[in-house]
Amino acid sequence: MANTASPADPTRRDFLYLTTGAMGVVGTAAALWPFIDQMNPDASTRALASIEVDIGAIEPGQSITVQWRGKPVFIRNRTPEEIEAAKSVPLAELRDPLARNDNAAADADASDANRATDGMENILVMVGVCTHLGCIPLGQQGEYGGWFCPCHGSHYDTAGRIRKGPAPENMHVPVYTFVNDTRLRIG
Structure with missing residues (x-):
């Protein structure tokens, strides 16, 4: 068939x-x-995607360092004098003209207002890594009263902007928000 x-x-x-x-x-x-x-990424990496930090105990003029994503983050409660010193710097004197702030536009200038949060200018948050070779700068040192990297001589001012030395960029500002007046969320 x-x-x-x-x-x-x-x-x-x-x-x-x-x-x-x-x-x-x-x-x-x-x-x-x-x-x-x-x-x-493994669970421990995802868990570190954001952290909350109590900033209520940081007195004016003091800094703390916390770990976020395996990097040090500097949180400084700046004094009014430090804020004024940072605001008084003409932008033309800055070596890096960009804010390097993940909370602002990529092309934002490096003014003090673009490095801090409006209304909380006294709290400065930065990834505590020198932009030259990844060293960790020392706080409240250097020619500009900000941070100094002794490895290669980079000097940062009170807003974390590179002013002298081989570092090519300002210290980076990570994404952060204020949960309330005494708590900060990074990431």
């Missing part, structure tokens, strides 16, 4: 081809998933 099925009619063989192909795709995806999933 001859096969009476027309080429447009599905046969059992067509069904077997489709199901075998579908199972092959599902099997390949199941085999590849562990390799793809292992590229995601």
